[in-house]
Amino acid sequence: MKVFITGSAGFIGFHLTRRLLADGHQVVGFDGMTAYYDPALKQARLAILRRSNAFSAVEAMLEDKDALTEAIALFAPDIVIHLAAQAGVRYSLEHPDTYISANLVGTFNLLEAVRANPVQHLLIASTSSVYGGNAQMPFREVDRTDFPVSLYAATKKACEAMSHSYSHLWKIPTTCFRFFTVYGPWGRPDMALFKFVDAIERGEAIEVYGNGQMQRDFTYIDDLVEGIVRLSAAIPEEGRPVEAAGVTDSLSSVAPWRAVNIAGGQPVGLMPFIETIEKCLGRTANKTMLPMQQGDVVATYANEGLLEALTGFVPGIDVETGVKAFVDWYRRYKDAA
Structure with a gap:
């Protein structure tokens, strides 16, 4: 297969690209290499990807419509996986304009490029944040997502809505997959695990929001x-919902479009998560307990039934295994820096 990935030098994009290359696919990666966090980490990921002759990179911004359209037209991919976005709930409080330009304008440009250059399947990264103020758990794909509590969540909800309209109008088979607190080696420095490990190793206090009462459905x-690889083969077909006991498909009634959670449905409390980090590091963290930040939610918890019905797969790597893998990578990376 020929796969076009936006955000290929990012945390998730890097791992997905490596997997696809290992599986024998040809990949073109499109990434703006923005300075939201240390570009050296992105460059290190990109250097690894460039070892493969089946990979080529395009450095440009999503907002550059001509560059994006040209890259897709020249490659003529079978599948497009859209991961690039301005991420982070807290950053959206201070820099809202970047979310409008990258997430809304950038995704619009991608949809236009795919409309002009049809593909077998368009997959778009969404987030558990779209569930916002929804108090009913576990979150199901058919639950209402009308009450976002951060601009980040609002833009990702808008991306889902835009992609649905394009799927309806132009019959573009589209899957929006919703991430739940992804972590692991090569992770982003602004995410909790990286920040906690880095601070503890430096002997600095960690900031624990929500007074440690939050829960997250951590996904390695x-x-x-x-999950993404398996979903890429589960191409939505209008009028053909999946049939499985206890599962309600999110397949649109007017488009070959669906949303799917990717998570194990096993939420973990923040304090047990920190205890796992302490155990892996062999050190105890100094903790600064803080109230909930604006835009945050108390808990995330996925219903994984639709993912399993579509792919036969449910995430199952436990937090202890995942945190240890991250700590081992972190120490190697810092030693090599």
Whole structure:
């Protein structure tokens, strides 16, 4: 297969690209290499990907419509996987304009490029944040997502809505997959695991929001990648919902479009998560307990039934295994820096 991936030098994009290359596919990666976090980490990921002759990279911004359209037209991919976005709930409080330009304008440009260059399947990264103020758990794909509590969530919800309209109008088979707190080696420095490990190793205090009462449905990166790869073959067909006991398909009634959670449905409390990090590091963290930040939610918890019905797969790598893998990578990476 020929697979076009936006955000290929990012955390998830890097792991997904490596997996696809290992599986024998040809990949073109499109990435703006933005300075949201240390570009050296992105360059290190990209250097690994470039070892494969089946990979080529295009460095440009999603907002550059001509560059994006040209890259897709020249490659003529079978599948497009759209991962690139301005991420982070807290960053959206201070830099809202970047979310409008990258997530809304960028995704619009991608949809236009795919409309002009049809593909077998378009997959778009969404997030558990779209469930926002929804108090009913576990989150099901058919639950309402009308009450986002951060601009980040609002833009990702908008991306889902835009992609649905294009899927309806132009019959583009589209899957929006919703991530739940992804973690693992090569992770982003702004995410909790990286921040906690880095601070503890430096002997600095960690900031624990929500007074440690939050829960997250942590998803290890290899599980997420497996889910995406399997979903890429589960192409939505209008009028053909999946039939499985206890599962309600999110397949649109007017388009070959669906949303799917990728998570194991096993939420973990923040304090047990920190205890796991301490155990792996062999050190106790100094903790600064803080109230909930604006835009955050108390808990995330996925219903994984639709993913299993579509792919036969449910993420299952436990937090202890995943955190240890991250700590081992972190120490190697820092030693090599």
